[in-house]
Amino acid sequence: MLAAVLLAAAALATTGLLTHARPADVAIVLGNTVLPGGQPSPRLAARLDRAHDCYAAKQCRILFVSGGVDPAGADEATVMRGYLLARGVPNDRIVTDSAGNNSWATARHASDYMREHGYTRALVVTQYFHVPRTMLALRRHGVADVSGGYPRFFEWRDIYSTFRELPAMAWYALRPL
Template sequence: MTQFFKFLVGLWLLSGVALTLAGLLTPAQSADVAIVLGNTVYRDGSPSPRLAARLDSAIQCYRQKQCGLVFVSGGIDAAGTDEAAAMRTYLMRHGVAEDRIAVDSNGVDTWSTAHHASTFMRDRGLSKALVVTQYFHLPRVMLALSRFGVRDISGTYPRFWESRDFYSIAREVPAFVWYVVRPRH
């Protein structure tokens, strides 16, 4: 292994640790809107355990009156399953009022979700956002929202861990760097 390669691997690992710690140490604060990022929805319309854990965190926020609205964002897969609609259904089954849920079915990735959520907030005069996603994803989502003009952002994550988190953390490093330099439009 060359010294440069070792340096890059070390930098990648340190960056992954820094992003993980930043996500784990992000304090949750009361907000106008909780922004829940999508994840896998099964063909029967039920959320994967990872997504259900995110939604449960948003439900807790709503029940404790820490957020007045829940903005759910996800895409529509090849089979026609609408992540955001399934998320809305789950929230409603767990007591969140339908008129307190905003649905973004065009949130096909983190950048799109941040763009749509910031537009939603701006159009309604909302200023405080609480991001609900996995701990390692929080820094990138918060960065994306700030790039679209949201200034008061906090985050929370479900206490849900999977072995695939290691892969996801490694993936967050280049994704975060891309979001730092990515043009807004």
């Protein structure tokens, strides 16, 4: 049993690490911790820097930033927008989703936005271990052309997070729309 879990975790991490970012209409950036001073955590800043690089290289036209509002009242998506504006991304190229409380909600909101605007290609920007589940969620919500990109950022908690992804991946594969 342990060997199967270790193998599944390794396969999931490898899948995320080997996913290549392709040009997309929309880069979907998943939220993460906002520090008490209102700045993105290093993990979130790394995601935003990766999305900015995509935009600067003209690999995506729109940056869809999605996150929730934490118990202290910090709106992840608003903080993400501010960070990208400070990096020079034009306001009209950033779409803010403050109701992306989890990856499933982000996928639902992003796919709705894409359909409304005639976009078909998405690039998921999150941590490498989270890329496969987010891509699955987008596909389940009707976005067929999805690739993934991740920042070169590692924390020791990524090991725990990789194992946590296993039951979450199974749930996303089976849960009803």
